[in-house]
Amino acid sequence: MKLTLTPVMRVASLAAVMALTGCAHNGHVQPGQGDWKPVQPVAPPYASATPGAIFQAGRGMSLFVDHRAMQVGDIVTINLEERTDASKQSTTTTNKENDLSVPGATLLGGPVTAGGKAFLENAFGSEQSFKGAGSSSQSNRLSGSITVTVAEVLPNGTLRVQGEKWVTLNQGEEFIRLTGLIRPVDIAPDNSVPSWKVADARIAYSGKGALNDANAMGWLGRLFQSVLSPL
Template structure:
């Protein structure tokens, strides 16, 4: 009796330790890192004033081209990214297996007569087994994001491609919604309106989220995260 009580106490302590570890794991989740610095607008390089040729008609840095393409091509230029993201995925699987076996065993005989007990054969004359398995699974997912966001060119790569980044914040009532995007754009994909669709942005990282009371209401609490953690014994 004493030994059983000791085992129960140890089991209870182990369960309490697992609960505490799960609670610490749920509470110690660090808040998401603020990545605003990664999406800050890139300012164009400052041009130094050339005071040479004073008094002449030509002055460096004051030229104007009547036929220059105004599409983004330098660091700090502005380009509009049209969000046209839509993905649909579905998957289904089905499995069915079956197996049936029959085995016959001849009756045991002794001196030409079958061995029986109370009129029944000592050894069963047949063995049969039947196994069946069936499984089915279905998964589907659909995402859609439309809109537009204006970003700046942060870097011009050696092959001429443009690395862009930017964010847009909208404050509505008690919450803030923001869109962030960064990636690489080919100058050839930029339209005459200085815009490019999002599906032509290479290595695109698009984030659409929010902060505030509404976002907090849609997030799971720490107790719920505890029971969803891998350390939960349930």
């Protein structure tokens, strides 16, 4: 059986596919999913205490232990201090002139003429010029803080941290996600690290809701802006 699609059916199918794509794009961001689930620390095995003893294993507290993040599941605060400024300006000017003259040929000691005019004498000239200018500037700034957990302790002691923070507003939700590597020596006494000391940092700030949808391009606009558009 051969199925033939009319132009109206083709447009409807394309619209359905783009709508589903848009829904999938807008709905993939959810808190606590995938790699962003909170890391659960593994409790060390404790020996059972003697019944009636004052000391209980795993319930002790030391006044001389450094409480900064050191193990998987520990919490560390990242102070976001991101600011980038970039500018570029260029100007190009070129000019080129060419002149070429060909003297008239002579025949038997005299110029070759036609009607008293030397027609074999020629001169050529060309002039080319170009002038272009361009400038670009960009500035970004992100400040705040996010508390993350230690997801992995590397063999050299470096800590891989990750975490997210969601804020629900009356017109939608906003979130910050961060992952990267930090050194224990960079952790301050208040258990915080500036973001510019986070190696391989990946910081994402976005959201969803009415305000975010109002700033998003529609599926038809995205279609014409894609590489598949013939226009």
